[in-house]
Amino acid sequence: MSESAASIRVRWHTAQLLYNRRVHQTVENLHLSPKMRWLFTSAAAVLFAFPQPTIAKTPLPKHWGDFEVKHAWTDVPKGWELHAPAASDHTFAMRIGLKQGRFDELVTALYEVSDPYHPKYGKHLTKDEVEELVAPHPETVSVVDSWLSAHGIDTTSVQRGNGGSWITLKVTVEQASHMLNASYSLYRHGQTNEHVVRTTSYSLPRVLHNHIDVVTPTTYFSTIRTMRATNLQRRIEALQDDDADIESKLIEPGSLAAVPPSCNTTITPACLRALYNTSTYVPKATIRNTIGVAGYLDEFANFADLTTFFQRFRPDAANVDMQYVGGITFPTPNVYFSTGGSPPFIPDSSTPTNTNEPYLDWITFILELEQSDIPQTFSTSYGDHEQTVPFDYASSICNLFAQLGALGSSFIFSSGDSGVGGGDCETNDGRNAVRFQPTFPASCPFVTTVGGTFGVNKEVAASFSSGGFSNYFVQPSYQLSAVSTFLTKLGATNSGLFNHGFQVVVGGVIETTGGTSASCPTFAGVIALLNDFRLSQGKTPLGFLNPIIYSAGIAGFNDITSGSNPGCGTRGFNATTGWDPVTGLGTPDFIKLQALIG
Template identity: 60%
Template sequence: MLWLQALLFGLVPFCASKPLLPRWDDFQVKHAWVEMPRGWELHGPAPADYRFNLRIGLKQARIEELIAALYEVSDPAHDRYGQHLSKDEVDVLVAPHSDSADLVESWLTAHDIDTNAYHRSGGGDWLTVEVSVSEAERMLGTQYNVYRHSGSDDYVVRALNYSLPSILHEHVAVVAPTTYFGTIKSMKKTSFLQPHIPTIESDTDIASLLINPGSLATVPSSCSTTITPSCLRALYNTTSYTPTATAVNKLGICGYLEEFANFADLQTFFERFRTDAVGSNFTVVLVNGGENSQSEPGVEANLDIQYADGMSFPTPNIYFSTGGSPPFIPDDNTPTNTNEPYLDFLNFILAQSDVPQTFTTSYGDDEQTVPLDYATSVCNMFAQLGARGVSIMFSSGDDGVGAGDCLSNDGTNTQRFQPNFPASCPFVTTVGATFRVPEEGISFSGGGFSNYFAQPSYQSTAVSAFLTKLGTTNAGLFNVSGRAYPDVSAQGEGFQVVIGGRVESVAGTSASSPTFAGVVALLNDFRLANGNAPLGFLNPLLYSTGAAGLNDITSGSNPGCDTNGFSAGTGWDPITGLGTPDFGKLQALIG
């Protein structure tokens, strides 16, 4: 036995110098759906040789430091307020640990992926590689199929689950496309036509009545039915302010759903509703194959650009048209770009050194249809923008506390309120809707509590006060410890929008978000014109000193899920948030 002990002892240094190679077939589930996402149906197996772009999100080694920095530079009570990070500084904080990068590269090499052929993001936290379906299935221990969305007739290549080798789980945050089924066409826009509401061809008469725009008493009663820029400028006290920092200040509008804002319609809108802006226009940036055909103008796109521009003129507006070819055309194996709406836009904009100081987006998904790993990665990308000094507005949704039967998709079919994403992300400012003059919360205004994201400290006091007053109402239907939204609100009904040369009445929180973003763009102009930094991430300001610059809305409710939903009241509520903006008061508070 002595010879055996000697042999084993002799092998120790050899074993120590030759660590075991990772096992790439030791799979552990990363995400799996209990049931097929609603609205989708199986079309058939994906062709093994179909090629697409696979995005691998590596875990960011210092993401907690980035989020801490975001809160510090966004808190008006902190010494670092306004000291936003540069792109390079953000890239350093989101970079993966070298061990993560090396291990993922070894994994790709083991699957014969050319390490020189893939694209790395600026921080190195995202890798994009082109693979075939058969390669992706081997790498992720899954099966890709073709699924059809019944509402849009859109086809996608997705999986109902995916796995990673066990050793990669602490190094990889998300892989896409896998189990997130959302596409450009299947995303929920948050606007709708209102043919029952009369339209007006001009508001010159209304504009002439606004003798004292700082007083709500001067807002004509017609603004309770039909909304124009003059109504909004009077309601939100912006009429007397003229932007001057137009060489540096910009407002970005995110466009999806293959809709394009129309130049000619904007001119007609200006001729009828903002005559001093006639002749000005917006610029277009195409992202991931986005289009700008100027044909068949979209309701959503025209609403967004006309009211963002109508509120912020002469601040330059940029329409980001995010598109891309359909992710899969049955029986067509031509390589095409992967269609991941949020990732397409965010990877693009984070790579830019110069970005608009304000953004508005009027689209979203039911939170439960977005895998948690995907939602978390996207939300952290919004945090990166916020840390760089960008204010990000999202519409809260048009389903109140939830649409349809509101059943959970975790296999239990439990009835619960259905929050929206990205509205539920704690690093964006979510905008609900009001109507009438004086303002009330409108029934469709999306609001509630996230089931994914914890309640951030900046809103804990305001939300606790609401929950105390709520008592046991709706108990068990929502997550009391979740991120609560909306944060603020603005008018959302009867907007006069020019579509194809004709005026239509449009409603939705899609109207509210660009309206509020327009006010924020004016505030950023004021800051920049006075040599200060832009506002950046708004919520820590809004829930503290900024609350005094908002009009508290105390009536209205947002029913859904066979309930009366929530009711508005004094202070924050999940219909109107903290309220609607008063530019003059906010201007004084941030000066």
Template identity: 50%
Template sequence: MWKRIFVVVCTSTILSSFGTAASPLYGRADLAVKHEWALVPHKWEWQGPAPANHHVDLRIGLKQGKLDELIATLYEVSDPIHARYGQHLTKTQAEALVAPTEETTQAIHDWLDFHGVDLSSIAYSPAGDWLSLQLPLAQVETMLSTKYHTYRHLETKDTVVRTLSYSLPRALHDHIDVIHPTTMFGSMRDFRATFHVTDDSARSDTVVASNGTTVKGPAGQDIPVSCNTTVTPACLQALYRTEGYVPKAANKGNRIGIAGYLEQFVNFADLQTFFTMFRPDAVGANVTVISVDGGLNDQTMPGDEANLDTQYTEGLTFPTPNVYYTTPGTAPTINDSVTPPQRDEPYIDWLQFVLSHDDMPQTFTTSYGGDERACNLFAQLGARGASVMFSSGDGGVGAGTCGTNDGTNRTIFQPVFPATCPFVTSVGATFHIAPERGIDFSQGGFSVYFPRPLYQEAAVPPFLNRLGSTYAGLFNPAGRGVPDVSAQGEGFQVVVGGRVESVGGTSASSPTFAGIISLLNDFRISQGKPSLGFLNPLLYSVGAPAFTDITLGNNPGCGTPGFNATEGWDAITGLGTPDFVNFQELLGRL
């Protein structure tokens, strides 16, 4: 349902509410729109004016002083043929590159002071590039020359307070990247679709037995035939050839991190049951849970997503330490007398928490989304030596939303952020063995926001050439291609509440690929070498031969068959699935 909303604001009245003194910098004539929507975003509907007593947890993302230098450094330390390969930045070095200039900080302080904000109430990110403060809605409307309204999601029934347009003095446009909450309507609950229970009616405490029957994998290895439909850690170890590798760098700092939101709690009893059934040598091991900004881990509420992530990362990487970050984040709510404060943007909380520490895991996996501005925070993680994996999504070519929001309602293929961020490794999904196939829900395509990065310049054009004029006008051929890689994503055996569920989705693929990268980091660190860091420049160059190319499958959506898996990179399985032994041989030469 689409509704056109017209917002009229009497700016002169608003500005006079904080005094009569005129300011040439912040006056009415100086205002210019920072961002606006022509229509209410897809799947949202207007409900009415925002509550008069509403308070806003305002976040202001400032222009980062030397962002270009940070990104240039990221690519240099991530390029296996560059002299700086592996020379990752320290926390202090990275923060020095993203800190805003004194001019930017002063301009923002002057603006906030002009609008009566107590500067001592502001909280800052470690680099000072994000400001957080809580203000009455009426004051925020004055500052942004706008009017907020209440909107409801048609499917999830989530309710948010947002605006369709906001303005800033022209002099501030070059100092402020984004302000939230304003015009971003994304709900984290949408990302629940990255996993699903595949056989909910047949839950049991047993799994399909292989009866000793095996098939040959791409490298001639024996794989239990049961892995065609029932995936366990043993299946993944055999398929991706990690079987027999024993991590050696657990006492040298190698760790893997899992980001959790949406009140997804990892259950310790379920983890032990999983180990007993599928990884007996790991019985007694556990995952370390770190609370971010008051995040909980309620043992009475085992989560499918949290259990899937931790059971398979630890199932693949034991005895490597696993760290689960629990960040409070639920669907957006109205902050009034009967509902809790909004926590609909916890992603920035998690990123800032991790970046605030000198020491952090070398590998991360997560399946949730956030604001495009977070992309620059991932660049910081990569520059500091972390490899970041994301589920590509489960929407085929459409991400569940095939229409534009610019008033034309054109059909367009839209892969989702953060998989589209050029500084992360996006992971699509496969199923079956001998051979593996791209699965229909594996989300892939081309970003309409981020241009194609240099590391994809050789791999992506051949796919586009084979595609020809098919789907012309439905996607951005110059955009960043998704996914980068893929891994199994269907039939994962997960223990939830003491019982086995069969779970699928790219949320299974991402921790699987991340587990293999963590083992490769272990291999590197045990040899006295630095961690892999940002992966993509390596994967798309000398790393490409270490993948098993997937040439079967397609990802339908938007009323089309979607893209086909083909030789080389494609927009359903990326470069393919990993071969651990091949990667070991490659990394041993770097």
């Protein structure tokens, strides 16, 4: 009597676990290097994978087996190590980004509504209009559905969102492996001890490459913990001047000469409101205007700390984002979006787990809100080195920001805190060449990126402030003039290396923090006030900022001409007259911007 498929599977998993245990014991006894240990265990896993018994299936049509690689890493991404084979019956939510039928038209519309000199300026699209432009072509839907059906997936159970351009389906590791010609495994991060189910390579049938942009989770390894932005913090023993002390020393609000010297070392909301000329503005459109703050890693708005912060620094009115956004924009409503972490992975579990890809989870949630509930301004102080994000994934996420810009929202990201690059700055494409490391999503052309400065009565570029040139995205038209001028002055410097203290309350005590994670909410607060003014005048919000700040609004910034952002064994880029990669256009002057673009 033949054994049932279930009993075969039980015997298989038992043998597999015993085998894996012996392999790891052997590796430990051999005292191999980390790379050799990974090669040994990978080879052992592959050898053992061949005889796995499967239930007989109807052969797939030939064209579904004609694979072409969609994305592959040359090695396991830095910081991660192979932990164990993924259980074949482990289930997860697979998300597939379909080719968007009229995305070029969406980008055209985005630039039209964001260009102050275009007749459509400020006439942002509706959600229905955006979804109509990103909806996949009917042929794409038909071909992809045929592929899913061939793998036994009921297409009526597939969730379709964002105009049908993103679909979500429940699959097992075994199914995903067959569909994508991939080998899923369980990987562990050395520093965070996180475990994720990923693959170092995935493919699609050739006929699908013109219909599918990205499949997740596949080769994007970064998680909520590994992509967390850096705050440069230190605890201080004595409290510095509070806002009442500083405001009493302000002789002429908006004049840099009037900002007290203490603001050179201890930045509070009063310092920032004076420095960026917002101290005399009182928000008027607080019923319509909101600012959103993105938080990850189970972070949340700490109301106790926020209360302590306001009592100390903004009596008229946690974490660094909420405190400085609130300190500048009060009483404008702030909305904190907390994206939770992923539950622990249990190898033999059949329970779906979070795919743990925070950008996609978060943006999908925002796009599902009613348009009236989407904040006009967003501050996000998180990022990854661009090269650690697969190009197909980065492009798809960047395109989602374009949709939100077309709807009328301004997205502001911190540039990062690694200068022109942290670590060894080596490329991960197998060449190990030294190259500057831009940050994503800061490198996306559809968001606005903020670096950092220090000092008051002369601001200087912060040395840790990231900034540079994307290796993924082409130079947008709105930057052409500014960047060309800078490159002409730069000459051959850094050739080949690039592609063409704030006070917060943490845990109830005062700490000093810096980093572009602090700059981002500060600038976002200024933009939120500009949106408040526009809405109070019966106008629309600013939406996608870059086209207007590089044109009509360029005179509303204080040019920063000192400092640099060293890294990768170089001085990095120098701040200079006009636009530069470390300080961009400079720091905002609210009163000037109010007159220029308000």
